[in-house]
Amino acid sequence: MSPRVSVLLPARDAAATLPVCLESIRRQRLSDFECVVVDDASTDATAAVAECAAGADARFRLVRGAGRGLVAALRTGLAECRAPLVARMDADDWMHRDRLGAQAHALEETPDLAGVGCHVRIQPRSAMRPGLREYETWLRAIDSPAAVRRERWVECPLPHPSWMLRTRVLRELGYRDVGWPEDYDLLLRLLASGRSLGVVPRRLLGWRDGSARLWRTHPAYTPGRFLACKAHHLARGPLRHGESYVLWGYGETGKNLRRALAAEARRPAFIVELHPGRLGERIHGAPVVRPERLPSLPRLPIVTAVSGAFARGEIRAQLRRMGFREDVDFWCAA
Numbered sequence: 001m002s003p004r005v006s007v008l009l010p011a012r013d014a015a016a017t018l019p020v021c022l023e024s025i026r027r028q029r030l031s032d033f034e035c036v037v038v039d040d041a042s043t044d045a046t047a048a049v050a051e052c053a054a055g056a057d058a059r060f061r062l063v064r065g066a067g068r069g070l071v072a073a074l075r076t077g078l079a080e081c082r083a084p085l086v087a088r089m090d091a092d093d094w095m096h097r098d099r100l101g102a103q104a105h106a107l108e109e110t111p112d113l114a115g116v117g118c119h120v121r122i123q124p125r126s127a128m129r130p131g132l133r134e135y136e137t138w139l140r141a142i143d144s145p146a147a148v149r150r151e152r153w154v155e156c157p158l159p160h161p162s163w164m165l166r167t168r169v170l171r172e173l174g175y176r177d178v179g180w181p182e183d184y185d186l187l188l189r190l191l192a193s194g195r196s197l198g199v200v201p202r203r204l205l206g207w208r209d210g211s212a213r214l215w216r217t218h219p220a221y222t223p224g225r226f227l228a229c230k231a232h233h234l235a236r237g238p239l240r241h242g243e244s245y246v247l248w249g250y251g252e253t254g255k256n257l258r259r260a261l262a263a264e265a266r267r268p269a270f271i272v273e274l275h276p277g278r279l280g281e282r283i284h285g286a287p288v289v290r291p292e293r294l295p296s297l298p299r300l301p302i303v304t305a306v307s308g309a310f311a312r313g314e315i316r317a318q319l320r321r322m323g324f325r326e327d328v329d330f331w332c333a334a
Contacts, residue, residue: 007025007086008036012041017208025089027097038077063077088164088165093206095205107164114169115164115166115197117158119202149196151332156184173186180221181220181225188230245268247272258284270287302331
């Protein structure tokens with residue numbers, strides 16, 4: 001018989017953190033799980049740690065990867081998963097004892113959800129910089145499928161190690177290795193396909209930050225590649241019907257997004273700004289106008305590009321007062 005949940009755990013040179021990770025899985029209150037550990041050609045004792053866990057508990061299995069990177073390891077492990085639900089996990093993180101049970105319950109109670117995440121606690125706390133604290137606070141505000149969809153163009157609204165997805169959906173869409181973050185790419189494709197992703201609004205994952213994490217070391221996870229992924233999916237989603245759009249905001253965030261969208265053959269017809277030095281000018285051929293002009297402009301998709309959550313909230317409120325609908329007429333990005 002298949003277990004209720006498969007934990008998909010790729011690991012490479014993770015011997016220092018893997019024991020704590022595996023112990024947090026072993027102690028789950030939901031006991032009907034399997035854990036598929038994919039050792040991606042580690043040069044340390046990662047395989048030995050996984051073998052020891054498997055020898056002591058038959059719910060753990062070691063699978064050998066070929067050392068071709070994270071996406072290949074995820075594909076290898078996914079092929080071995082036997083449960084109808086797959087929970088992602090990273091070898092340097094740990095999970096609360098309720099995580100698997102709470103997420104499985106959420107998916108079993110809500111059949112129209114393709115998957116759920118959960119809130120995270122980033123560690124170590126002493127090394128957290130203000131930007132990372134703001135990111136954690138932003139993640140905690142995402143507490144529903146509507147919030148996941150609304151915030152998807154800002155950042156990845158569900159940290160990858162917190163995901164639990166239906167296995168059939170994950171196998172249908174799969175992980176892609178296309179030179180940008182595979183998790184953000186998959187999340188945007190899931191939402192574009194019409195599926196919904198929810199959140200268990202509890203901090204059920206200890207998410208370890210550090211200099212060795214892929215999002216700090218691998219070229220596919222640089223801010224530029226993250227932005228390229230966002231622009232690619234914006235062009236094929238909200239901006240798919242034409243080359244022109246309205247860009248609200250031309251600070252550093254707006255400039256970077258405009259550049260990334262230009263690489264996808266999407267160019268702003270108008271730029272909305274409050275900066276008095278820009279009003280009345282043209283930027284890359286686009287007139288710079290005040291927000292009050294929006295209702296009189298040609299009906300084009302509006303993309304806002306500001307970095308702060310408070311500023312995005314103010315813009316959202318202003319656009320709604322003008323009669324624009326989020327996810328229909330306008331989209332908030334960062």
